[in-house]
Amino acid sequence: MSDLILIHTRYQFLEQLRVPIALVASAFFPAAAMLAFVVPFAGADPASATSATAGMMLFGAMSAALIGLSISVAQDREQPWDPYLRTLPAGPLPRFAGRILTTMAGMLLSVVPVLLISAFLTAAAISPLRLALGIGALLVGSVPFMLMGLFIGYAASPKAAIAVSQVAYFPIAALGGLLVPLEVMPGFLQSLASFVPSRGAIELMWAAVAGRTPSPVSLAAFAVWTILAAAAATWAYRRDEGRRFS
Amino acid sequence: MTVLARAIEATRRYGDVLALDRVSLDIRAGELVGLLGPNGAGKSTLISLLVGLRRPTSGTVELFGGSPSDPAVRRGIGVTPQETGLPESLRVGEIVDFVSAHFPERYGKAELLARFGLGDLVRRQVGGLSGGQRRRLAVALAFAGRPRLVFLDEPTTGLDVEARRTLWEGIRSFHADGGTVVLTSHYLEEIEALAQRVVVIGRGRVLADDTVRAVRDVVGVRRVSFAAPVAPELPGILRSSVENGRVHLLTADSDRLVTELVHAGTAFADLEVRPASLEEAFITITSKEETRV
Numbered sequence: 384m385s386d387l388i389l390i391h392t393r394y395q396f397l398e399q400l401r402v403p404i405a406l407v408a409s410a411f412f413p414a415a416a417m418l419a420f421v422v423p424f425a426g427a428d429p430a431s432a433t434s435a436t437a438g439m440m441l442f443g444a445m446s447a448a449l450i451g452l453s454i455s456v457a458q459d460r461e462q463p464w465d466p467y468l469r470t471l472p473a474g475p476l477p478r479f480a481g482r483i484l485t486t487m488a489g490m491l492l493s494v495v496p497v498l499l500i501s502a503f504l505t506a507a508a509i510s511p512l513r514l515a516l517g518i519g520a521l522l523v524g525s526v527p528f529m530l531m532g533l534f535i536g537y538a539a540s541p542k543a544a545i546a547v548s549q550v551a552y553f554p555i556a557a558l559g560g561l562l563v564p565l566e567v568m569p570g571f572l573q574s575l576a577s578f579v580p581s582r583g584a585i586e587l588m589w590a591a592v593a594g595r596t597p598s599p600v601s602l603a604a605f606a607v608w609t610i611l612a613a614a615a616a617t618w619a620y621r622r623d624e625g626r627r628f629s
Numbered sequence: 630m631t632v633l634a635r636a637i638e639a640t641r642r643y644g645d646v647l648a649l650d651r652v653s654l655d656i657r658a659g660e661l662v663g664l665l666g667p668n669g670a671g672k673s674t675l676i677s678l679l680v681g682l683r684r685p686t687s688g689t690v691e692l693f694g695g696s697p698s699d700p701a702v703r704r705g706i707g708v709t710p711q712e713t714g715l716p717e718s719l720r721v722g723e724i725v726d727f728v729s730a731h732f733p734e735r736y737g738k739a740e741l742l743a744r745f746g747l748g749d750l751v752r753r754q755v756g757g758l759s760g761g762q763r764r765r766l767a768v769a770l771a772f773a774g775r776p777r778l779v780f781l782d783e784p785t786t787g788l789d790v791e792a793r794r795t796l797w798e799g800i801r802s803f804h805a806d807g808g809t810v811v812l813t814s815h816y817l818e819e820i821e822a823l824a825q826r827v828v829v830i831g832r833g834r835v836l837a838d839d840t841v842r843a844v845r846d847v848v849g850v851r852r853v854s855f856a857a858p859v860a861p862e863l864p865g866i867l868r869s870s871v872e873n874g875r876v877h878l879l880t881a882d883s884d885r886l887v888t889e890l891v892h893a894g895t896a897f898a899d900l901e902v903r904p905a906s907l908e909e910a911f912i913t914i915t916s917k918e919e920t921r922v
Contacts, residue, residue, distance in 0.1 A: 390730045394719065401718035401754075463714030470680045470708040471731045472700045472774075 387473050391481030392488075399485055405451045406489055413443030414496035420562060422504050430593065431564075432507035436497060437517060437588040438561040443493035444521055445556055445581065448528035449535075450548040452486050456536025457544035460623065486529060487522060494521070509592055516591035524584030527605065530612035537619035555581050577601045580608035630657040632691075633705075633778045633809055634679050639688035641674050641833075648674040650833040651688065656778065656811055661804045663824030664813040665844070671833040672813045676780050679811070680708050693777075704732060707776035709784060712763035717756035721747060721766060724755065725773055732774025744802075745769040746795050761788050768796060772803060779803070781812040785819060797822055851883035851904055853890075855897040863889045875899075 399406060417439045425431040459465050468478060501507045509517070531551065535544050556562060558572060559581025565573050576582050577598060583605020586597035634656040641649040649671045656662055656679075664672045677683045678690045681697030695702040715724065722738055729735040742748050745765045755763065764787055771779045781800070785793040800823055804810055814820050820827055820841065827844040829837040837844050850867065854877045860869040861876075865886050868879040876897075880886045883902045890897065 387731065390727060394716075394723065394727045397723065398716055398718050463711035464716060465714075466682055467708065467710035467714065469682055470703060470706070471728065472703040473731055474700050 387477035388480045391477040392484040395485040409446040410493040413439040426505035429506045432505040436501040444490040444525040447489040452532030453535035453544040453548040457541040520588045520591035527609040530616045533616040635691045637689040639685040661810045663820035666830035705777045707771035707779040712767040722751035729773045734775040778809040855900045857897045
């Protein structure tokens with residue numbers, strides 16, 4: 384079974400690499416935001432440059448998880464290749480796992496330009512251990528966004544998936560304080576911030592890269608979002624299966 | 630003989646639409662069975678039940694004595710994907726490797742591709758293939774895992790004559806080596822060239838299940854048409870219709886019908902006799918079935 388997971392991952396990743404527009408998009412936005420927001424405003428102070436870099440890494444990962452995954456799932460569902468794969472002697476697991484692993488690989492790639500900009504153009508500083516922890520936290524922190532991406536992809540048509548995922552992406556990212564620090568946002572937005580999943584995710588990353596203590600409310604909200612998104616993704620997947628393969 | 634695939638009173642509904650109506654069918658080892666029927670007759674639904682894509686609403690479907698929805702059972706089958714859905718950015722060789730990897734036994738990539746006339750396209754991306762090349766790749770994929778039983782849905786649609794013959798040779802040699810084949814087609818000619826047994830499906834039911842010769846006789850219907858305001862009442866007419874001032878009659882014996890027509894003194898002009906299309910023959914079989922029931 385693990386052989387098949389590897390094979391599915393390999394070919395999905397190959398497909399992704401050969402049509403790299405999604406990868407380019409998820410790498411471009413955080414890199415551009417890095418140059419626009421972080422380098423000029425937070426670049427000089429090592430602590431704030433480091434935490435802002437973490438925010439941009441998560442911003443890129445969210446794009447790959449939420450937008451990339453939802454669009455690729457919705458598009459694949461429209462292709463007759465999808466039902467054909469179901470006639471092969473494999474359950475749904477290899478394809479599903481392949482999708483998640485491919486998305487994670489895409490996330491890690493999208494992080495590279497952000498890290499390069501951070502290293503060369505800001506005062507950000509991090510130890511290799513903290514960097515590894517931070518990447519681990521990034522993968523954990525993006526789980527609810529992958530689940531949301533799966534939910535949208537299984538519930539919506541490709542066109543709707545593009546729209547819905549983009550509309551969800553920016554407000555969630557901004558409200559979590561990934562683009563600009565919460566302190567510069569209006570008060571009522573600050574009070575909402577603890578309840579969006581991006582807040583818990585970024586606080587996890589800050590705990591990993593800077594040893595800051597995350598707020599319990601944000602972490603609890605992150606856990607609740609993860610459970611809700613998992614339930615929604617499972618529901619949408621079953622509904623899609625039931626509609627097409629019952 | 631061993632039964633490889635079996636449907637017992639299988640019924641499949643899509644909402645209010647009855648796609649398959651209590652179909653019972655055995656596919657035995659070593660057979661080359663043609664499923665014949667117009668679009669929407671239920672052929673694809675029947676195949677989707679046999680390969681585990683759908684479950685019957687009622688009744689039973691078995692594959693190698695087990696359930697088609699069990700992945701391990703499906704190691705013994707090969708299916709053609711629709712060529713329109715092949716992943717565009719992958720290369721021909723990569724798709725073959727990907728599909729083969731699911732099976733314990735497999736063909737050598739070079740051998741498989743050569744067999745389907747794709748030997749020099751291993752490194753070509755699917756997006757750059759012609760329609761015919763995609764079609765042949767899709768059919769080749771059904772054989773990649775050395776299956777005991779292959780399901781070929783419209784294998785030669787859109788192919789030129791030469792490519793069709795090549796593909797037929799491939800199917801025949803698989804069958805000669807002991808493989809079992811279920812194929813669907815619109816073309817009576819294709820079924821005649823390949824199959825020994827024909828199952829005619831119409832309106833979700835098995836209308837005929839017999840040798841090629843027997844079914845050919847049943848569908849050996851002719852269409853007699855001429856200009857006249859109303860259709861005459863004559864013996865031997867299976868179905869009649871009037872369209873734009875022309876009468877169309879379907880009959881099994883056109884010589885006799887024309888003789889009767891002349892004897893009856895009916896006024897007609899512009900007489901035309903031609904073999905009925907497969908579609909018309911199906912409609913005839915279908916309506917006969919209804920009058921009999």
